Amino acid sequence: MSDVPDTAEKTLRRRYPDHEWTPLAARTAHVHRLHGDPALVVKTAPRPAGPDPGLDLATEAATCAWLADQGVRCPTPVDTGTLDDHQYLVMTAAPGIPLDGDLPADLREPAVDAVARATARLHRLPVTACGFDRRLRVTIPMAQESAGLGEVDLDDLDPPRRGWDVTRLTTELLTQARLIGREEVAVCHGDLTPGNVLIDPDDLTVAFVDTARLGLADRYSDLALFTRDLTGTPGFGPAAADRFLHHYGEAPVDPQRLEFYRLLDEFR
Numbered sequence: 001m002s003d004v005p006d007t008a009e010k011t012l013r014r015r016y017p018d019h020e021w022t023p024l025a026a027r028t029a030h031v032h033r034l035h036g037d038p039a040l041v042v043k044t045a046p047r048p049a050g051p052d053p054g055l056d057l058a059t060e061a062a063t064c065a066w067l068a069d070q071g072v073r074c075p076t077p078v079d080t081g082t083l084d085d086h087q088y089l090v091m092t093a094a095p096g097i098p099l100d101g102d103l104p105a106d107l108r109e110p111a112v113d114a115v116a117r118a119t120a121r122l123h124r125l126p127v128t129a130c131g132f133d134r135r136l137r138v139t140i141p142m143a144q145e146s147a148g149l150g151e152v153d154l155d156d157l158d159p160p161r162r163g164w165d166v167t168r169l170t171t172e173l174l175t176q177a178r179l180i181g182r183e184e185v186a187v188c189h190g191d192l193t194p195g196n197v198l199i200d201p202d203d204l205t206v207a208f209v210d211t212a213r214l215g216l217a218d219r220y221s222d223l224a225l226f227t228r229d230l231t232g233t234p235g236f237g238p239a240a241a242d243r244f245l246h247h248y249g250e251a252p253v254d255p256q257r258l259e260f261y262r263l264l265d266e267f268r
């Protein structure tokens with residue numbers, strides 16, 4: 001993604017002239033922290049072309065507003081909309097340091113335990129209160145649509161699937177979906193990665209960000225992505241991933257179900 005400010009960012013810079021803008025990320029969206037009062041974070045991105053709500057900032061605003069209503073710590077949306085061909089989201093800055101950021105080394109293990117407990121609490125929210133649906137009846141057709149549109153990045157597959165083509169990925173997805181049985185439906189973050197959880201170093205309180213894929217799904221969808229990414233995060237590794245599962249309370253772990261949700265994640 002280019003570093004040149006898009007139309008939405010240019011307009012918002014005029015709207016928040018007294019804040020100091022610092023870039024945080026420029027992967028799928030341009031993300032800036034706005035230092036000032038109040039402390040804000042701004043995301044801008046091209047309007048999404050495909051079906052993935054993870055790229056839709058209006059959905060991110062709606063999911064984080066809902067999550068905050070449930071008493072879960074996350075940003076409060078301040079403003080969202082579109083300007084020309086770009087969408088934007090202005091939200092409050094959540095307190096804390098991302099788990100993959102510069103957390104003091106002695107806080108890494110307690111932080112993993114805190115994220116595990118916060119994830120378990122998230123998964124215990126009442127499912128009837130949640131109107132965002134990310135169950136397989138939604139996400140598998142979406143995966144097939146992405147595959148059909150040529151949006152699967154075959155150069156970025158996880159090691160067990162390196163070199164596979166889209167047909168093989170899709171066939172395996174549909175086969176495994178039949179084998180894993182009923183979904184254990186819970187309110188899930190949907191993109192639970194170390195960068196999307198912030199830890200307050202003072203009291204280890206956890207805040208969730210980047211919530212656009214939040215919704216009802218098998219709890220294993222969160223466990224699969226978080227343990228995969230924590231294993232590859234410098235300073236953490238496989239022991240930290242095991243620690244997360246232990247403090248979450250998942251014993252025994254179902255490795256086939258973990259692998260199924262990592263396979264599904266290849267499609268976005």
Ligand SMILES: Nc1ncnc2c1ncn2[C@@H]1O[C@H](COP(=O)(O)OP(=O)(O)O)[C@@H](O)[C@H]1O
Binds near residue numbers: 025043195
């Ligand atoms: N509201 C927020 N408060 C504090 N930090 C945030 C907030 N939103 C995003 N961040 C930080 O910016 C990073 C990138 O934002 P994110 O929404 O995760 O975008 P992406 O993963 O698409 O690059 C996050 O990993 C997090 O560290």
Ligand SMILES: [Mg+2]
Binds near residue numbers: 195196210
């Ligand atoms: Mg993120």
